[in-house]
Amino acid sequence: MPTNTAAWLLARQAPLEVKPAPYTHPREGEIVVKNHAVAINPVDWGIQLLGTLLFSWMKYPFILGGDLAGEVVEVGEGVTRFSVGDRVLGMAMGMDKTRSRSAESAFQAYTVLLAHMAVPIPSTLSYEDAAVLPLALYTAAYGLFQKDHLALQYPSAAPQSTGKTLLIWGGSTSVGSNAIQLAVAAGYEVITTSSPRNFPYVRRLGASQVFDYQEKTVVADIIEALKGKTIAGALAIGTGSADACSAIVHACNGDKFVSLVSLGALPPNPGLNVQTLLLIFQFVAANVSFQVTSRMRRIRTKFISGMMDREVSKVIYEDFLPRALAEGHYAAAPEPVVVGSGLDHIQAGLDAQRQGVSAKKVVVSL
Template sequence: MTHPNTALWLPKPGAPFEVGPAPYTPPAAGEVVVRVRAVAVNPIDGLPGFLYRLALPWLAFPAVVGSDVAGEVVETGPGVTRLRPGDRVLGHAFGVDASRNRPAESAFQHYAVLLEHMTSPVPGSLPLPQAAVLPLALSTAATGLFQPDHLGLALPGAGPAERGETVLVWGASTSVGTNAVQLARNAGYRVLATSSPHNFDLVRSLGAAHAVDRNSPTAVAELLDLIGDGPLAGTLAIGAGSLRRTVPVAARATGSGRIASARPAVLTRVPGWLARWRGVRVSSIWGGTLKDNEVGPAVYTGFLPAALASGAYRAAPDALVVGHGLAAVPDALRELRKGVSARKLVVTL
């Protein structure tokens, strides 16, 4: 089975994107091909040339990038029984990951190859543009919360028992944060969140027990009062400046002194080293590692399909559709660099 394919190519680091023909790649064992209907954009997709070499030194050019996919399955590879052609799905595309590193597996094209165990059915009630906001942010949050090399928390499930432990999500109204709040809550943890006050209702609606102004000079003291004598199971730190505020909380609260940071490792190395002197361990999340361990399938096949269908999990934050067609993706990336709050920019295809 073949289909004419078109992709948004990045010829070399720092070069303008170009729309052009791309090969249709059939799925191998454990893979599916998805007709992409919507993609979301992320900061890593539009890095300046020198930062591409710093963040993704292995990336082969010309490249196709993009991680967030929603669309319909058109073909399944050997051994795939959970998904069928015609199924509406969302999935994390891993074309820029070091272990995959091929254009066929990236999002910004009409036909993308996805790993079956990192793909989830989408219920009919969920529009595909809204579904596209999930994959990279969901994977990043899940990696930080559940992998043993980060916080190592219990996995989410249906009707979880209350664990009597607290998880702190600093930056809860971000794409990663909105997913972290929901994942931690669906794993039975009490969630404390920080955000700007105008996003308090959002993070509470996703399951946070309390919200604290992240810009408040008393935020650390407020969080410590809310944690009280109960154990802190771990902290997810999202956004610039988050380690400076979360290390004092993790150092003084009872329980885990572990912080999983969504900032790149190069930016957390020195703060992480300094935090050790306060008994705090800081790790830096790479949102692609869960595909290679039990966390990926536990979230994308064991938890998410039923949770989306039942309403126990929301595709958040809200999608803002800013264009149609591959040629609109560079404009979306330029808009993203201006700053977006509690929304994710989406392009339909």
């Protein structure tokens, strides 16, 4: 049996510690992957900072991590899409409330993956390139295609135009980079926001128009750009995105739905001090005000959380993405920035992600 090692989180705010971990065999419908690259998401350092205040179900010691790419070393009963030796990328579900199992998290040598959330990696992509996708792709697909979110038409290799326009606020984020590509492949025109330095980047991914989210007139400018168009709703990513999207969708013709990726900024220091209490108060007040305003505007909103429907995961992970990646129609975006090699570099990766990135994904090679 292989020897496993993990970057353990032993307590809230403790730095990750590399120590032995149990090796877990796959159950029915699962595979085990030897990880060659992992990527960092805001939720990883968010849990390290806030612990059970953020994920109440989590028990220490715990292993974090949602993004991985590696090689299949064991295949569970009933799995027919993968064999030992295949190169795959996958969404590690260990942090999800319904799984809550360290064996299924990414920051270790061997991870148990749900086979239906894994995708073969084409030979054109390195493990580091592939690792940028899983969690951001999952989140984007959840918001765009789940029936209780935007419920858009599914993506395909030959998209039929729907004649509708989708607003994606925060197009240069990891989630936004995936959302733009998925929405375009599903036949929607995409209008998005980013900093001006990332305008060419989001256009390359398929956005037809892009606006600077820091401009004072951005909401009015997007409403003007949407005149005469039918909106398919909005995907709200980033601080302040929810209210802006709600105002725009309210002013436009079309679907009155905003799928919420972000609720607000995390406090920089979760200790009980005046600054944190003020931030928590502002966060709660902003959300209450947002809910009240959206209700008055008759805008439906929902926060992205939980396990994706099997119908959507089959479309994304089995039907659409393997072919789109292999044929070069889907980019592994944003570009990886490799901050080191080995589990002991994951803490540096968390710190780098927390400092802030711009159209980049922090990756650690293993």
